[in-house]
Amino acid sequence: MKLIYPLNVKNEFVFNSSPRDFTVEEIPLYEFTGEGEHLVLKVRKKEMTTWEMLDAVSGHVGIRRRDIGYAGLKDKHAMTIQYISLPAKFEEKLSSFSHEKIKILDTTRHNNKIRVGHLKGNRFEIRLKKVLGVQKDKLDSVLKWIKQNGVPNYFGNQRFGTNGNNWEDGKKLLDGTLKMRDRKTREFLMGSYQSYLFNKWLIKRMELNLLLEKFTEAETEQVMGLPEGSLKGVGKQPGFYKLLEGDLMMHYPYGRLFEVEDLETEAERFATKDIAPTGLIPGSKTKRAGGLAGYFEQMFDEEMKLFGARRYAWIQVTEVKKRYIEEKAHYELSFVLPKGSYATNVLDVLRGEAL
Template identity: 50%
Template sequence: MEENTNLNKHNLQYYLNHSKIDVLFKQNKDDFVVTEIPLYDFTGEGEHIVVKLRKKDLSTWDALQIIADSIGCKLRDIGYAGLKDKNAMTIQHISIPKQFEEKINSFTHENIKFLETINHNNKIRIGHLKGNKFFIRLKRVSVMDAKKIEQALGKIATYGIPNYFGVQRFGAYGDNHEKGQQIVEGTLKEKRRNLKQMYLNAYQSFLFNSWLSKRVEISKLIDAFEPKEICEKVGLHQDIVKQLKAQVHPFKMLPGELMSHYPFGKIFIAEELEVESEKFYKKDRVPTGLLPGKRVKISEGLAQEFEKEFDKKTFEDGARRFAWVFPDEIESNYKEDKNWFELSFTLPKGSYATQVISEIIH
């Protein structure tokens, strides 16, 4: 497969068992389109103007700087909900103080187009989005591979995907987490606050991905082998293994799992594993994984045994993250005359479309 970045640079475990599908995927404005889904409807009145903009070949930061310079606004006064890919066509919403309305109306740029505007009461804040809709075009797809992709999409529609952080999280060379680890261990000093935080966030993300990959691997072993063999390989009690094998979903929930209602809700301990695993299969709730830190809820029992290896208390702030997500509104279209396979889907905020593609084409 040819691509701009290695989608699985850290050798994360896939949960689907098909062989690699050799196609062409490149992140560019024609083959990768991201459309932000706002968290709420905008009011139509207020001291901020919400601009729906379309950008190409620019990061969100670059686009915001161009807009700020053009209209004479301070960068910090522009609100946005999330950062969007540079190597894509992206549509998102930003907020600008109403005093710049005249300059907004006359703004032009070859890589940024203002599609519509509406007034709103508040500045848009980070995280104020429901999710994102993606359009992706894969090229050099044979008829046989198109069928394999369709089969993979069918399983993803039923079971979802591991909610790994994408390669974008780890920097251009995929090694920002190594600098974060060095900062945590005291072997690297980084005086620039924003860079230090970026490296630490990358290390937290790496630990989460590593934990999730291990759990996917264990789940695959549970599905593939008899209880006695699993006891020897993983060190789990045979009664527990039988419980886990009975779970319909390919990601096996463990006793003591910290769950969250899906797509949002409170975090709680899974008391009745059989009941909660059934609700997980029905997309009503999902297990969560740890972004380590001093102030964060910790799982219990067997789930905590598999989590503690990745729990570094040296981070100030930790969090729980969905271990699994369910792509929604999945549609696909195979253009045999061009050997193109086009697909679209939505994901909740914080999830990566590149991980959907990685799971599909391995």
């Protein structure tokens, strides 16, 4: 049976990125030991960035912000729960900490400082409003598709600033046409440009996937200007996202990087969620795809004096739960995404706007 990506299913609903309608909770990478020289805080915040929360805590106990460990940055416009760590000798000072936008929910000891990336993923709870009966049925259908297949792993709007053009300053910094002293801001803007290039590449691969849903391999080759026969057998793969010769895969949800050798075999493994394709975050010391996959990647690859990386192009949405409150026309969702992924990717697929 042909698998149809639900991009043509347009759903209308209202989503407000606010603490009332949007909750994010970190899932720690490991269990905390209960002993050690570091104190781990489970912190709930709202209407403030992670940096602002760290400044409030560090200012109260009298340490530098960089002395506090954290696993990831959390959205300002949500109710977020995350874990931070600081030297345990400041535990007594914390007992008098009070802030209208921050609440310390729990504390425990641990052997080491929490580092960036030390989390399995994030649990999201989202409330969609003005969802009437027919829209509810459509959302149910698309959500079922998402549970079975996953979603594209775009970088979210948070990476690109209020006006969506942070990447332009990042490009200028890399080109040398813009100077900036603040190191953290400079790194963020240049990372925004890397994220922009990744998203542009993923859009191109999504165009290929969508064409193969509607046209033959030969017709798709013509539309995209690809060599004759280069897509042979690709359209028959079981999933929506099609693997190409030379694609670099990783075991999922984390693991070793390797190149596709047999498309049919690896497509079956991808369908069982054992592995997933990756895309390039351009930079140095990063492996590039080969073959036809490399052709697509080269369109959005640039030399830059920054470390690059490989990022999952396609992710799975797990622990999906839903609840429809008919009298309020609210559709409530709960799901888990791997670290570094954005809830907006799920919302965009639900709207039918994920390209």
